[in-house]
Amino acid sequence: MNLGRIATIAGKELKDALRDRRTILAMIVIPIIVLPVLMFLPAFLASPERNPVRIAVIQSDNTSDDFLASLASNQVQVVRIERTENMTKLIQNGDYELGMVLPPDFSQVFQGPDQQATITVYVDQSSARGTIALALVQDDITKYSDKIVADRLAKTGLPPSALTPIETDVRSVTVASTGALFLAILLPLFLGIYAVTGAMYFVMDTTAGEKERKTLEALLTMPVTRTEIILGKFLIAVLIALLSSALAILGMTAGVAFFSGAIGEASAPGLSISAGNLLLIGVATLVLAMTSASLEMMISIFARSFKEAQNFLSPLSIIVVVPAIAMQYMSDQALRFFAVAPIFNTMLIIRDALLNRVSPANLTLELLSAFVYMIIALAVAIKIFNSEKAMVRY
């Protein structure tokens, strides 16, 4: 094996990949622009702080003026409409997010302890903005209602606590902040997805694509071993996977910062990672990227064309999501059995490092198994590259 020749091949692959607009699109534009926008823009646009929800109100008389005044806020825009208007139609047409019909003689609720008023609400709960409007309005109604209750209790001489004989006092023992938990779910998922799929396009292009365009044939007649060829390509595949993972994380962090306010608490992750844990996350991502690059190369070299390689490889991008989602629903005890399962092991390392709860015993098992898978995958890929059947399949 000659390192100079491996470097020559890697250098050419990198140059070729960087000149390919599709690689740039997949490696840079999608993770740092498209993905964060797709993830955060809907929440941003639906946010009532940016864009207040519009509520149509039909008043039977002016006795509900005080209540209406309590509704108006920077998140809610109240519009009084005529009694003759068809509320259902207005909501269905999207003119308003919510409609409200206030009964006559509304202020009577202040008069006696047994008086009750019914507000009719029209809303399309299948729309995100409708749901937001309903939550806001119900919140305001509850507050207004609580005021009346307090008033009624005061008249009878009872304190407000008379209504809540039992209170719940929740003491959170979560070590990490809610923001860290949010990232502990998202980061392993994103790092995992990008480590596995980040270089997929490049791998297909540089194996099946080279075969299809017949450039591989010329390369195979050079005084280079097939092991050197695969290693040169492998290096760049891993580099691209790592770069796109890093850019995806950058994009997500930037997205959270840019659209903050729109998604509540998650906007302030307050996550601090020690250098050691950061290194651990890097190593875990690297090993996963190396394993998947080997796996993808060995599969796609069997394909005759780029299209065929796409068919072979696309299930991989779905498989990687499974552990990430399964992890959310599994107890730590159950997950211990998955410490040696591929992809699970890497995602567990990343999650534990993020939550600052790395245990040396688990880590050894997870890291060791990840390395073993990587070495097996790379060895098999090298073997396949050296087989005539895979390389010269016309």
Add this chain to the structure above:
Amino acid sequence: MAFRSRVGVQALIQCTSLTKKFGQFTAVDQVTFEVANGEVFGLLGPNGAGKTTTMRLLSTLLKPTSGTATVAGYDLLREPQKVRASIGVLPEDAGLYDRLTPREHLFYYGKLHGMPEDILRKRTDELLDIMELGDRANTKVGDFSKGMKQKVALLRAFVHDPPVLLLDEPTAGLDVMSARSIHAFVDRFRKEGKAVMISTHNMTEAQKLCDRVAIIDHARIVAVGTVAELEKKTSQKDLESVFVQLVTD
């Protein structure tokens, strides 16, 4: 320059009962021939006769099922790296990287052949000028015509100045001018004492270029000799008639 043949070798290509089977199908069957220094040898045959497979065996792309061959004195099976270092291959399809320029191609393949950068730089400029590609040296080959691509692919084949050249259908689909410049190169190779093997089904080209030809049909060589010898043997007046007689027999 980069690589020479083994000292004292007379026949630069020597095939002995070379056979290649793909499962039940025999693509090349007991093929035996020699190509000497300074000789242009044509491999003629109909489509699917085994020309390209023979070329691929000699370029170590495929491993023979039985039999063997030496190229520049090196054994195909035992010294494949040395075989690859001493050949220049022009495959059936040019197989160039669309996003690289001619200069980058020559540089890449030259480096893979282990050529030092300063020599390679000089050689690249020289070759691009000879092929009249100097003004397009830094244009990506994706924008090139078929003829220009074929020229770049031919330069790639001899950037390292190999003693043996394997050219598979070198002028297929090219216009007259492009074909002529490729022919000029083949003449030049002969004068430089290289062994050139050309696979073709263009009889005029074979007659014009080749010192000797082998006619291959259904994986077997049915005749080898100079064009004149084959004409005499079959009592035909031209190579095309010789070919038709031997292949349909």
